[in-house]
Amino acid sequence: MSPICHGIDPYLITILACDIRRFFVLGVSLSHLFSEFTLTSPTGPLTLANRAIVAPMCQYSAENGQATDWHLMHWGNMLNSGAAMFIIEATAVEPEGRITPLCLGLWDDATAAALQDKLSRARQLAPKVPVCIQLAHAGRKASSAAPWQGGQLLTPAQGGWPTEGPSPIPHLTQEAAPHELDAKGLARILNAFVKAAQRAEAMGIEAIELHGAHGYLLHQFLSPVANHRTDHYGGNFDNRTRFPMEVFEAVRTVYKGSLGMRISASDWVENGWTPEETADFSLRLKLAGADFVHISSGGVAAQQKIAIGPDYQVPFAKLVKQKTGLPTIAVGLITEPQQAEDILVRGDADLIAMARAFLYKPRWVWEAAAALHGKVEASPQYWRCMPREAQGIFDAVRIGQR
Numbered sequence: 001m002s003p004i005c006h007g008i009d010p011y012l013i014t015i016l017a018c019d020i021r022r023f024f025v026l027g028v029s030l031s032h033l034f035s036e037f038t039l040t041s042p043t044g045p046l047t048l049a050n051r052a053i054v055a056p057m058c059q060y061s062a063e064n065g066q067a068t069d070w071h072l073m074h075w076g077n078m079l080n081s082g083a084a085m086f087i088i089e090a091t092a093v094e095p096e097g098r099i100t101p102l103c104l105g106l107w108d109d110a111t112a113a114a115l116q117d118k119l120s121r122a123r124q125l126a127p128k129v130p131v132c133i134q135l136a137h138a139g140r141k142a143s144s145a146a147p148w149q150g151g152q153l154l155t156p157a158q159g160g161w162p163t164e165g166p167s168p169i170p171h172l173t174q175e176a177a178p179h180e181l182d183a184k185g186l187a188r189i190l191n192a193f194v195k196a197a198q199r200a201e202a203m204g205i206e207a208i209e210l211h212g213a214h215g216y217l218l219h220q221f222l223s224p225v226a227n228h229r230t231d232h233y234g235g236n237f238d239n240r241t242r243f244p245m246e247v248f249e250a251v252r253t254v255y256k257g258s259l260g261m262r263i264s265a266s267d268w269v270e271n272g273w274t275p276e277e278t279a280d281f282s283l284r285l286k287l288a289g290a291d292f293v294h295i296s297s298g299g300v301a302a303q304q305k306i307a308i309g310p311d312y313q314v315p316f317a318k319l320v321k322q323k324t325g326l327p328t329i330a331v332g333l334i335t336e337p338q339q340a341e342d343i344l345v346r347g348d349a350d351l352i353a354m355a356r357a358f359l360y361k362p363r364w365v366w367e368a369a370a371a372l373h374g375k376v377e378a379s380p381q382y383w384r385c386m387p388r389e390a391q392g393i394f395d396a397v398r399i400g401q402r
Contacts, residue, residue: 032344033337034374037084037351039207039327040291041258046130046206048084048351049377051344052365055294055331055353056087056134056209056262058103060146065095065105066114072122079126081358082365082376084351086129088119090136090211093192097137097217100146101159106135106196116203127377132207134262135196135251137189139217140165140178140226166221166243167228172302186233186243189217193247197255207258207291210248214299218244219264222281223273223300241281245288252289260292260327261285265316268297268304275316279323286326294329294353295320310339318348329353337368369393 032051039046061070078086092098092105105111119131138144143160145152153175154160164185165178181189197208212218220226221243227234233243244261252259265278282293295317298304306312313332321328330349334340340352357364369376370390383397391397 031341031372031374033341033352033368033372034376037327039258041207042256042289046258046291048130050082050084050365050374051351052083052340052368053329053351053353054078054081054083054086054358055355056089056211057355057359058089058099060100060102060148062102062104065092065098065103065107065111067104067111067118068114069118071104071115072118075119075122076125077362078358079122079129079131080379080382081362082369082378083129083358085207086131087207087209087353088131088133088205090134090138090216091115091196093135093137093196094189096142096161096164097139097189097192098142099136099138099216100144101154102146103138106133106199107192112199112203119203119205125379127379130206132209132258133200133205134209134211135193135200136211137192137217139163139220140169140171141215165217166226166234169226169228171215171226180229190243190247190250194250194254197251201255201257205257207260208251208255209294210244210251210259210261212244213262213264213294213296215264215301216299218247218261219273219300222263222277223267225267225269225272225301237277237280241284244281245284248285248290249288258291260290260294260329262294262296264297264299265295265313265320266297267301268306269301272301275319278316279320282320282326283324286324290326292327292329292351293320293324294331295349296331309333310335311343314343314348318346321347321349327351331355337371340368341372366393 034050037048037051061068089104092103094107140163142163143154145154163178164181168177168180170177200208222240227240232239263278265275267273297313298306310333314330317328317330327350329351330343331353334352335357343349365376370393375395376393378394383394
């Protein structure tokens with residue numbers, strides 16, 4: 001052993017040698033995926049350790065809207081994924097806003113206490129990772145069975161409830177039509193979003209994403225497919241965006257963390273909501289104080305024809321980013337590390353969100369770090385898990401054993 005290395009743990013020497021070889025012998029450049037990114041907020045910057053985000057994924061495992069031990073396990077798993085931010089699943093702002101009777105909620109003290117309990121315990125078992133929560137109302141797509149129970153609209157006799165929407169138009173032609181929301185109903189739902197945001201802030205959640213995508217209530221107002229109103233909440237672009245903007249502005253007034261919205265950029269049907277409208281709407285959100293947008297697509301029209309494939313939604317994110325300059329999250333069939341890296345290198349998006357990829361590979365970010373020569377923070381209990389040649393992905397690892 002060289003005198004300069006005398007007294008240093010050989011394990012640490014191996015890691016140091018890997019890093020030196022990586023940067024000086026192989027000439028490896030810093031990965032975009034593993035560079036920091038900062039979101040703004042009224043209370044100051046929110047710095048993310050890398051560009052990988054855990055997208056919101058419904059778990060259909062709540063009891064009366066309350067988080068359960070399944071959430072404790074799932075959230076702890078995702079918080080240990082190496083991703084820079086974890087977005088909690090669509091969380092209903094009132095009971096009637098749940099997609100299914102098994103969906104998570106944040107509408108009263110009981111749902112808030114359950115969520116805070118499971119989240120605080122999960123966070124204690126993981127590195128420090130910012131948490132975002134997606135606040136949602138399902139509108140006419142509420143009162144559904146869980147996917148593994150068929151996903152169909154439930155009647156009150158089956159445990160469902162009457163649904164509401166911008167217009168009395170059902171999602172599927174054979175379904176009962178939703179009740180058209182009047183001024184009182186709109187005010188009630190807006191206030192529910194505000195109260196949920198205040199509860200989220202009280203429990204230290206760093207970011208909120210309003211769900212304006214996938215055919216749920218805010219998207220229903222945006223889309224001419226679901227919104228046939230003739231008052232000042234329907235018709236032209238200004239009117240169709242009015243209620244989503246009112247909800248955003250009301251939440252922005254009370255919530256001081258990073259705030260954004262998930263938007264379906266295209267309905268994938270003729271005469272539906274368009275990518276160009278998405279960009280224009282995103283610009284209005286920016287002017288109203290949005291800190292980011294999350295660009296997805298589809299979900300409002302049963303007759304949608306999605307041109308699905310790798311990167312299929314990335315052009316929408318690129319359009320929004322170019323037109324608004326707003327921090328933009330891309331999502332949708334992004335599954336490979338180099339694929340994510342290339343999106344960022346091209347400047348098509350600022351952040352990469354994945355959902356199913358994290359369910360299948362909860363340590364996807366670790367694998368990406370090994371492939372792209374990045375660094376991640378991991379709980380010390382996991383420090384010995386990587387192959388020796390990939391151990392350099394964990395910063396400041398110190399392992400000793402007699």
